[in-house]
Amino acid sequence: xxxxIIVNGEKQKFHCSPDDMLLDVLRDAGYxxxxxxxxxxxxxxxxxxxxxKPVLSCSLPAARANNKHVTTLEGVREEAxxxxxxxxxxxxxxxxxxxxxxxxxxxxxxxxxxxxxEGDIKHYLAGNLCRCTGYMSQLRAVKxxxxxxx
Amino acid sequence: xxxxxxxxRKVDGMALVTGKPLYTNDLAPKECLIVLALRSPHxxxxxxxxxxxxxxxxxxVECVLTYKxxxxxxxxxxxxxxxxxxxxxxxxxxxxxxYVGDEVAIVAATHEKAALQALKMIKVEYEILKPVLDYKKxxxxxxxxxxxxxxxxxxxxxxxxxxxNIVVDGEETFGDLAAEFKNSDIIIEREYExxxxxxxxxxxxxxxxxxxxNDRLVVVTSTQVPFHVRRTMARALKIPQSKIRVIKPRIxxxxxxxxxxxxxxxxxxxxxxxxxxxxxxxxRKETFSCSNSRHQMNIKVKLGADLEGHIKVIELTTxxxxxxxxxxxxxxxxxxxxxxxxxxNQAKAYRFKYTGVYTNTMPAAAxxxxxxxxxxxxxxxxxxxxxLELKMDPTKLREIxxxxxxxxxxxxxxxxxxxxxxxxxxxxxxxxxxxxxxxxRVEISPTKVRAVGMAISMQGSGISNxxxxxxxxxxxxxxxxxxxxxxxxxxxxxxxxxxxxxAETLLAEMDQFIIAGVDTDISPFDPGSYASSTTYxxxxxxxxxxxxxxxxxxxxxxxxxxxxxxxxxxESFNPKKFHFDGNHVIEIVTGEKVAISDIAIHIAGSSTGxxxxxxxxxxxxxxxxPLMAGFVEIELDKETGKYEVLDYVGVVDCGTIIxxxxxxxxxxxxxxxxxxxxxYEDVIYNDKGRMLTNSFMQYKIPNRLDVGKIRVxxxxxxxxxGPYGAKSIGEIVVNTPAPAIADALRNACGIHMRSxxxxxxxxxxxxxxx
Numbered sequence: 001x002x003x004x005i006i007v008n009g010e011k012q013k014f015h016c017s018p019d020d021m022l023l024d025v026l027r028d029a030g031y032x033x034x035x036x037x038x039x040x041x042x043x044x045x046x047x048x049x050x051x052x053k054p055v056l057s058c059s060l061p062a063a064r065a066n067n068k069h070v071t072t073l074e075g076v077r078e079e080a081x082x083x084x085x086x087x088x089x090x091x092x093x094x095x096x097x098x099x100x101x102x103x104x105x106x107x108x109x110x111x112x113x114x115x116x117x118e119g120d121i122k123h124y125l126a127g128n129l130c131r132c133t134g135y136m137s138q139l140r141a142v143k144x145x146x147x148x149x150x
Numbered sequence: 151x152x153x154x155x156x157x158x159r160k161v162d163g164m165a166l167v168t169g170k171p172l173y174t175n176d177l178a179p180k181e182c183l184i185v186l187a188l189r190s191p192h193x194x195x196x197x198x199x200x201x202x203x204x205x206x207x208x209x210x211v212e213c214v215l216t217y218k219x220x221x222x223x224x225x226x227x228x229x230x231x232x233x234x235x236x237x238x239x240x241x242x243x244x245x246x247x248x249y250v251g252d253e254v255a256i257v258a259a260t261h262e263k264a265a266l267q268a269l270k271m272i273k274v275e276y277e278i279l280k281p282v283l284d285y286k287k288x289x290x291x292x293x294x295x296x297x298x299x300x301x302x303x304x305x306x307x308x309x310x311x312x313x314x315n316i317v318v319d320g321e322e323t324f325g326d327l328a329a330e331f332k333n334s335d336i337i338i339e340r341e342y343e344x345x346x347x348x349x350x351x352x353x354x355x356x357x358x359x360x361x362x363x364n365d366r367l368v369v370v371t372s373t374q375v376p377f378h379v380r381r382t383m384a385r386a387l388k389i390p391q392s393k394i395r396v397i398k399p400r401i402x403x404x405x406x407x408x409x410x411x412x413x414x415x416x417x418x419x420x421x422x423x424x425x426x427x428x429x430x431x432x433x434r435k436e437t438f439s440c441s442n443s444r445h446q447m448n449i450k451v452k453l454g455a456d457l458e459g460h461i462k463v464i465e466l467t468t469x470x471x472x473x474x475x476x477x478x479x480x481x482x483x484x485x486x487x488x489x490x491x492x493x494x495n496q497a498k499a500y501r502f503k504y505t506g507v508y509t510n511t512m513p514a515a516a517x518x519x520x521x522x523x524x525x526x527x528x529x530x531x532x533x534x535x536x537x538l539e540l541k542m543d544p545t546k547l548r549e550i551x552x553x554x555x556x557x558x559x560x561x562x563x564x565x566x567x568x569x570x571x572x573x574x575x576x577x578x579x580x581x582x583x584x585x586x587x588x589x590x591r592v593e594i595s596p597t598k599v600r601a602v603g604m605a606i607s608m609q610g611s612g613i614s615n616x617x618x619x620x621x622x623x624x625x626x627x628x629x630x631x632x633x634x635x636x637x638x639x640x641x642x643x644x645x646x647x648x649x650x651x652x653a654e655t656l657l658a659e660m661d662q663f664i665i666a667g668v669d670t671d672i673s674p675f676d677p678g679s680y681a682s683s684t685t686y687x688x689x690x691x692x693x694x695x696x697x698x699x700x701x702x703x704x705x706x707x708x709x710x711x712x713x714x715x716x717x718x719x720x721e722s723f724n725p726k727k728f729h730f731d732g733n734h735v736i737e738i739v740t741g742e743k744v745a746i747s748d749i750a751i752h753i754a755g756s757s758t759g760x761x762x763x764x765x766x767x768x769x770x771x772x773x774x775x776p777l778m779a780g781f782v783e784i785e786l787d788k789e790t791g792k793y794e795v796l797d798y799v800g801v802v803d804c805g806t807i808i809x810x811x812x813x814x815x816x817x818x819x820x821x822x823x824x825x826x827x828x829x830y831e832d833v834i835y836n837d838k839g840r841m842l843t844n845s846f847m848q849y850k851i852p853n854r855l856d857v858g859k860i861r862v863x864x865x866x867x868x869x870x871x872g873p874y875g876a877k878s879i880g881e882i883v884v885n886t887p888a889p890a891i892a893d894a895l896r897n898a899c900g901i902h903m904r905s906x907x908x909x910x911x912x913x914x915x916x917x918x919x920x
Contacts, residue, residue, distance in 0.1 A: 032170075032176040033168075033170075033171075035173075035352075035402075037352045037353070037434065038434045038845065039433050039845070040846055040847050042845070042847060045352060073168065073169035074169060077168050077169075080167060080168050080169065081164070081167075083167075084167025084168055087167050088160060088163035089159065090811060090815070091157070091160060091811030091812045091815040093162075093166045093167050094403075094642070094815060094819070095166075095351070095352065095400075095402045095640060095641020095642075096162070096163075096167065096172075096400065097173065097352040097403060098352045098402075099167050099169070103167060122854050122855050123855070125854055126853050126855050129846070130352070130854075131349075131351055131352055131405070131819075131823070132352075132403055132641055132815070132819045133819045133822070134815075134820070134852075134860050135818075135852075135857055136818040137815045
C-alpha cells in the first residue's frame, strides 16, 4: 500500500504492507537514528514523535501515520546537540545505542512539562532503558537541561 | 597532566547523540540477504531427517543450509587468545541440538517475510533425547551432552572429561587446612547460588558479510574480539585467515556477551555459498535465549577464624553450570576463587575446588565480573555472616583480614599487590553512607526498617602472561596523528582514553588525533576488549607507541636542526640535548627549533626514505587488581518483603584515573547491573528446558526508578606497571551489590539470603520462616 508520512516536516511517499511498523519503514527510508532494542515495547529505543508526542515506533503500524507528522532525531538535530552536549559532558553517551530514543523523550518532556522535579523526570523517562550508565549520569545531564537545581 | 585524569569528552560522543548511522545494521547494504535461524524446540535431540525442498521453493529464498552443508570442523566460540582454554565442542550446524534454541538450519532470503515463511517450511524429524537440565546432577549422568570422538581441548591440566559432562575440574591447596580449622574458634559453613544473569546490551548480536573485490570475506560485526573472530571463523569455515577481514564499527554495548562469537558464522556461510552480501540481526528473544549468559554457580564456603576475627582458613568449592557448550567454561570458574580468596590474604591456608559441568541449557560464557562476581557474592556473604557470629562490625573484620599493599597474594597466581587504597576506600565509603550512625539498622516504623550492608571487591587488569596488545601512532604530513589500536571501544570509551594517553605522552592536543574503529586488515593485533585489559594492557602499548614516536620525532627534528651532525649517525645523537614540547623540537643549548608540521612535511615530501610511525606492544607478567568497597542502604517492608535501594555508595581504587567522567559512569553502570543481579534479574526454565525469561517482559533489568541513588568516589593508588599509574575499572564495579544487599537484608531483619536474585517473594518467605 502507498502511504504518505510527513517526516521531519517533509511529506514523503512510502510503500508498505499493512503489518509494517513505523520503526521499520523509517529505518528502511534511511532514518537510522531510530533503533530497535527489544521487540516487546519495553526499551524505549525506538521512540519518535507522532503528531508531536513521543511514541514507540516499533508498535505503531506505519499505515496509521498516513498523512500524519512524524519526527525523528534527524529532524531535531540542533536541539539534540544542546541536550546531547550535556550528555557527552557527563560521559553519559556510553555506547549510544539508547541515546536517540532517550533524547527524543527528553526533548518532548521539556516541551510538555517545562518545569520538572527529579521525580517527574524519572517517571517520564522510566520507559527508556539503558544498560551502560546506571542512569545517574543521564539524570545529571537531564537536570541541567531542564534547569533543575541540585 | 593535560589529558590524564581529566573529564575528556568521548571522541565519538556528539556523533552518537545526534543519531549518526554508525552501528552494524546502520551500515549494512540494502541488498543484504536476510539470514534467519531455525532453532531447536528440544533441549536435546538428534536430527533424523531434515527436508528443505519446500523452504527452498519459497519466492525470494536464496539458500537453506543444514549441518550437511557446513565444514564439520570443531571449534570454540570463546574469544580467547590461542591456544584457547575452552574446548572445541562446536560445529556451525550440528546433527545434534543441545539446548532449546540451538541452531538447526539457516535460511537466507531477499526479504525477511520470505525468510520467515521458509523457516516454517523446513521439515525436521527429531529423535528426542533425554536432556540433563539440573547442573547438580550433571556429573556422571546417564545423559552425555558431548558424546563423540572429535571433541578436542588443548590442555590436559584443566581436567576436561566430556564423557562425565565435565568441562573443567581441579583443586588448589595452600597450607595445612586441617590444622587451621582445628585452631579456629569459629567455623562458618555456608552455600550460595547465583542465577545465569543476562548481559542485556541494548544492541543485540548482529553481523553483515560480503565479498570484496579480491573475493575476500568481509565481516562487519558487533564484537569485542575482532582478531579472535577472524581466527575462529577461519577454522570453523575452513578458509585461510588471510581471506577474512573483520571490521568493528560502533558497538551498542557488550558486557562480555560479545567476547563470544555468536552471529558471525551464519551470514558468512551464506555469503560464501551465494556470493551475496548477507546480514543477521538477532532478535531480543534470540539474544536472551540463544547466545550466552553469566555462569550459574553453586559455591560452598567454609571459613575458620579466631574470636578476635582473624580469618585463618578459607575453603571454597565451586560448581558451575556451563550449559550446552564450553565457551569460557574452564576460565570463568577459576576467578570464583582466584579473585575472592586473595581479598583475605592473611589466611594461613586455603583450598579452592572447582568443577564445571555441561547441561542442556543455554551456554554460559563471559559477563562482566567473569566468575569473580559469583565467588565474591559467596565469600563476601560468608565473611559478613562471620562478622555477625563474631558480633563484629563487618568493616572491622575487613580491616583485620584484607590484603595489604606489598603482600604476595598466594591465591592470585602469587602476584604481589603493587598498589592498593582499599583501606581508604572502606573509610571513605563508611563516611559517605554514614555507616557508624546507620549500622546495622534504623527502625522507622513498626513494619519498615532501614539497614546498611557492605562488601569489598577485587578484579584484575588484563590476563597476566597471556594477552599481548599492540598500538601504532603515525605522524601524518600535516603534523597530525593516526592512532591505531585493536582494542574495541564498545561504548566504554577506550578510543578516547587511548587517545588521552597518546596525547599526554606526545604533548599533543586531543584533536590532533584520528582514531578509527578496529579493522583486522589495518589495526595492530590486540586480543580485544575483555578481562578488564584495555586501559592497562592496551594503554601501556599506546604509551609505548607514543614514547617511541616521540623519540623518532626528536631524532628527525634534530637532524633538520643540525643536518651534518646527526644525519645517519644515530650513535652521536644525544636526545637529552633536545626537547620536544608537542609543537617543536628544540635544541636546548641554542634554542633553535623546528615545528612538528615542518618535520612531518619534510619527511613526507623528501627522499628521507622513512616515515614516522611509533610502535608499542605490551604484555604484562601481572594483572594488578583494582579494589573497591561497596555500601548500601535499603528500606525493607517487613510485611511484604518489598525493599528498595535508597543509596548505593561505591568507592574504587583503579589506580590513576585516565578519564574522570568515563570511570565514574563505568562505576555507576556496573553498580546498576549489580543491583539487577542482586534483586530481580532472573533466568527461569520450564521442566522441558525452555527458557521462560526471554524478553524484557519477563526478565527485568533496572530502570531509572529502580536503582535509587548511586554515588561513587575514588581513592587513587599508583600502579607502577600501568600507564600513568592506571589499573582497570570495567568489571570490578559489578561485584559488590549482591553481597552488600544480602548483608543489608541480614542487618534489617536477620534473614540470610544466599540465593540470587533476592526477590521480595524470597525475602518474605525467609522472614516468615524465621
